[in-house]
Amino acid sequence: MDSFELNKIAGAVLGVALVTMGLNMMAGIVVNPAKPVVPGYELPGGEVAAAPAAAAAATADPPIAERMTVADAGRGERGAAACRACHSFDNGGPNRVGPNLWKVVDGPKAHIDGFGYSAALRERKAKGEKWGVAELDGFLKNPKGYLPGTSMSFAGIGRADQRADLIAYLTSLK
Ligand code: HEC
CATH class of the missing domain: 1.10.760.10 (Cytochrome c-like domain)
Structure with missing residues (x-):
């Protein structure tokens, strides 16, 4: 394997990494999950609903x-x-x-x-x-x-x- 060959492999690996990063960022922009103000689940029953006390x-x-x-x-x-x-x-x-x-x-x-x-x-x-x-x-x-x-x-x-x-x-x- 000469250094040209190695460069091609390194290039391919870098390319894949870049595309993956790009997709990740895009997905973040498109899907961007809305985070609740108070983390956790709303449990059914129990407290009678009222305005958010917090x-x-x-x-x-x-x-x-x-x-x-x-x-x-x-x-x-x-x-x-x-x-x-x-x-x-x-x-x-x-x-x-x-x-x-x-x-x-x-x-x-x-x-x-x-x-x-x-x-x-x-x-x-x-x-x-x-x-x-x-x-x-x-x-x-x-x-x-x-x-x-x-x-x-x-x-x-x-x-x-x-x-x-x-x-x-x-x-x-x-
Ligand atoms: C899910 C049932 C429930 C709801 C809804 C509820 N209460 Fe109560 N309330 C109680 C209970 C049970 C007590 C007794 C508390 C204790 O002994 O610690 C009480 C006690 C009280 C007391 C004290 C009474 C005393 O004799 O000392 C007041 C005042 C009161 N409630 C007002 C309200 C008001 C006004 C609302 C509506 C905004 C309300 N409650 C909604 C169940 C409820």
Whole structure:
């Protein structure tokens, strides 16, 4: 084999390598898979769907007192559709998966006697904590973040204005 022969072989090998690289880049451009913001799979069942809490947590919400000045109980009542699978809202309404929510605002945490609350929520009640507007805002934004160990399987409401509307509705229930 002379050096000309060797050059041809080296050339062929290089050529193949270049074509492979080129195809790879093209495929990358054409197929370019969209990467999800949060890696992982969406599991069926479990949490009731709600606005993406992670995205909301990244931006600071205006203070709840400010949001309450423009909150609307009517909009909140419509938003409460997401809660009705587990809660009733009327005076003397039944407990479901979750407790009845009549008069919950400014009342003690775990406000329904005889409902099977989580140990986490019973502890807060024992400390004398109440469901003020700010507490409800924190809980509804991220139930498991606000109250680790809660049995409320709800992802939370990412939108700050929607939480204020809901709290305005809850406040009207008395
Ligand atoms: C999948 C069922 C489920 C959904 C949906 C749900 N909840 Fe709950 N909720 C519960 C359970 C269960 C508890 C009791 C939590 C505990 O004991 O830790 C609870 C507790 C609460 C409490 C505290 C009550 C108390 O007496 O201390 C409030 C307030 C509340 N939920 C509001 C809401 C609102 C508002 C929504 C809708 C945005 C909602 N929940 C959606 C199941 C649910």
